[in-house]
């Protein structure tokens with residue numbers, strides 16, 4: 001796919017335009033892109049949803065969403081933004097409504113001279129992905145030609161297991177070629193995950209050490225302090241394994257462990273990522289029991305207030321076995337990583353919100369300083385994804401002054417500490433890339449396939465036995481078994497202060 005610097009005019013069509021995702025993420029992102037001059041000259045945003053009736057009401061809603069969630073306001077762009085906004089109330093489960101939408105889009109296209117190029121953004125519940133795609137087909141709303149394009153941006157979850165993901169993929173790929181499908185994993189839009197690749201491949205300091213000879217273990221941890229919010233219905237059927245590990249954590253693993261790509265194209269990078277996913281060592285049911293920990297929170301103290309346990313959240317079954325926490329040890333079985341454990345951990349209602357990748361280097365032999373202080377800390381390279389965005393390198397140095405002794409010290413780089421709002425939101429990057437036609441930061445089908453295959457193997461074993469939940473208190477670091485998992489190996493989770 002050829003990427004141009006001049007952006008093609010296009011329609012940006014949002015299904016689910018009155019929903020939570022659109023309000024929290026999409027309008028603020030589009031507004032920020034407009035401020036930065038990163039949108040094509042002719043871009044018309046067409047919202048469609050059930051709730052609002054008129055364009056005026058839609059514009060008001062968008063204004064509110066920008067006021068509440070945008071990292072910048074710059075009111076002078078408001079009018080220009082309003083002019084870009086169009087709205088049609090539609091029930092997209094109804095084919096008449098959809099036909100009306102088709103002709104509305106044709107009208108806007110004509111008046112705004114967007115030349116047939118379209119991004120369709122599905123910000124709807126996953127049950128609607130299939131039906132909407134079917135309607136796009138039936139109404140002939142996708143007709144790729146050499147001069148025009150239509151692209152599909154599709155939110156997670158992409159299926160709930162390998163079979164359903166395959167069925168969904170068959171449906172959308174009958175309509176869109178792979179390079180027109182933008183499967184969102186918003187973690188890939190995060191600054192520091194892109195930076196992880198740059199740090200690895202732009203520094204002779206790190207890349208030569210990036211393998212099993214020098215690295216003892218890798219920890220990928222995404223902890224959340226928040227609970228499940230208003231998404232009970234979805235979360236009850238998903239759980240942390242599907243919600244976070246299947247996509248965000250496995251993508252972080254792929255970026256951390258991949259080989260250098262032959263170039264920086266979407267194909268080349270994704271070719272390397274998929275090989276990592278493919279190389280995750282399959283586990284027998286017995287190994288899954290021993291290597292994967294699940295948890296669910298009980299009531300506890302979070303952010304200084306008492307919060308309910310998961311089973312007491314509104315809408316959750318009192319005997320729910322949905323996991324809100326997962327920790328695991330896995331191996332990437334290839335030449336670079338054989339024998340190096342990767343520890344993954346994620347959960348809701350934990351002590352703190354944080355996402356980071358920790359590279360723990362091998363310890364020095366137990367002589368010299370290590371003979372007298374056997375508990376000396378290892379060297380760590382920490383890629384901090386959020387809330388702080390940066391890198392910390394921990395190493396050992398002599399204690400200052402006359403006293404003997406060695407202490408761990410840190411060199412830190414933080415790119416958002418001084419100016420927290422300078423850092424773009426993931427969706428800004430993702431929307432800009434989809435309009436440019438760059439699929440690098442989106443998940444290719446074969447990656448999804450390998451991700452599900454691995455997750456399904458765990459779900460299958462979990463289904464066999466009921467867990468004894470709840471097993472961790474809100475506001476803690478999760479169940480004891482998650483700490484035990486590392487203690488068995490003589491290791492511990494590293495938590496940045």
Ligand code: BG6
Pocket residue numbers: 156224243244
């Ligand atoms: C989403 C999950 O994909 O990621 C949510 O569905 C989770 O459950 C969210 O809270 C975390 O994203 P972020 O960007 O806030 O770390």
